[in-house]
Amino acid sequence: MQRIIDTLYLLIPLALAAFLMVAPLNAAPVASLKEIATVEGVRYNQLIGYGLVVGLDGTGDGSRTGFTNQSLTNMLSRMGISAHPDDINVDNVAAVMVTAMLPPFASPGARIDITVSSMGNADSLQGGTLLLTPLKAPNGDVYAVAQGQVSLGGSADAAHATAGRIVNGAIVERSIPFSLEGRSSITLLLKNADFIAANNAQDAINNQYGEEIAHARSSGVIEVIVPENLRNNIPRFIAQLETIPVQLSNSGKIIVNERTGTIVVGSDIRLSTVAVSHGNLTVRIEPQFNEEGEVVEPGRNDRVALFENGISIGNVVDALNRMGMTAEDMIAILQAMKQAGALSGDLEFI
Incomplete structure (x- = not known):
């Protein structure tokens, strides 16, 4: 089976329990700083x-x-x-x-x-x-x-x-007592705390201004020193910061909504050797080759799904979908793989 680095698969059960897949991307996602962080104190009340x-x-x-x-x-x-x-x-x-x-x-x-x-x-x-x-x-x-x-x-x-x-x-009738005037630094709060995102945001800011003005204090807090030439116009400085592109890490989670049968799969999730039996279907993560040395892909009528060790979960879901698996069956198989310790990412139910 051809290996593909999938940034995201979005699967939604249809009338025949099929799934709709969003096309994969080959690179880590990039977002502007405004999308992933807010300025401490600048918020709704x-x-x-x-x-x-x-x-x-x-x-x-x-x-x-x-x-x-x-x-x-x-x-x-x-x-x-x-x-x-x-x-x-x-x-x-x-x-x-x-x-x-x-x-x-x-x-x-x-x-x-x-x-x-x-x-x-x-x-x-x-x-x-x-x-x-x-x-x-x-x-x-x-x-x-x-x-x-x-x-x-x-x-x-x-x-x-x-x-x-x-x-x-x-x-x-009255305003919230908060002002940006006279500040020598501002604090950015990441909307989703993540050490990789915090480090990448810090590097992106420092590269933009050519000096070490940003310092990640934790996975969710970045302190930024306001340059001398912008301390009289901090709103302009914040506007500049918000446009800086930041490379994010690929998702390492599988999000499952049992009520709707929706499954969202991150690209960094891999499977190790495991065998899962569900109903009349067996899913085995181990290599199987044909006479030409190519990995054999399961057909729609096959009841044994064989995959090579280390394959991405997105490829497995794609193949099981082609075999006519329902959303409920897919969720049960993912749970069994996680419990067996063969699923590298986090399985989260919402």
Whole structure:
């Protein structure tokens, strides 16, 4: 069997339990630094708030949700209107949780999108209006206020009628106290900690600037010294860093989704000598040659699959696919190979 260095095989079970393969690549993947790392401190911050949506057409919480009555009573009380919770009909009102992501460097007056989700017995938020709702960070400080018409992104028959969005529905009231000014260095955080990626990123940065300004502190942290000529314009320096190409290591994992039967195979995974019997099929990792000295490939009707020692898992999956193996059978065989110690990579289930 011809050996191929496969960067990635993506296999999806079809109607007859076949798999669809993505064409292999011959070289290690390359990504820009922006794709694999972020700047420490430059991140989104989560906000949350509790509010009321009014103006619903009888699809609100109703009398079954007592805290909605209490919330509406408290709101009316703050407006100088005296009312008792038992005297209020909340069929047109829904209690909701409001969530948002505060972007880095967002200034007061900026607008952000919000998500509104029912937390009571409302049937639909269609046509409702969110009343003024403070949005707080985990420390309790208010960073934005939200209000506006809730949109379900479609009609009243939307699949999730109890959750909607308001585009630009919140106004930022205060910014996160973070600044890049005056920094002599910045810290890069790899999205997926990996020593090879960290080392390659360090070398790529140093080669770009011709000096040792980057130092990998761990598999996920790289400290970069800001050059003297760019310390007055750190955003420009970060923009330059983000475009630097970094060579990544090939994947050494097999990702299996048992619910969908999807299997993703990395290219660095090899198989050592093993024999696995599954149903009426036997998979053996050992060489078999024909009279011309070529490795014999299994046919679709063969029930013994023979492969040479050290072959890539991608080639094995390809051959088993041609033999008509189902996704469930393929997963079972991979598990058996891993348990036997013949599979070099990590088998991860999601």
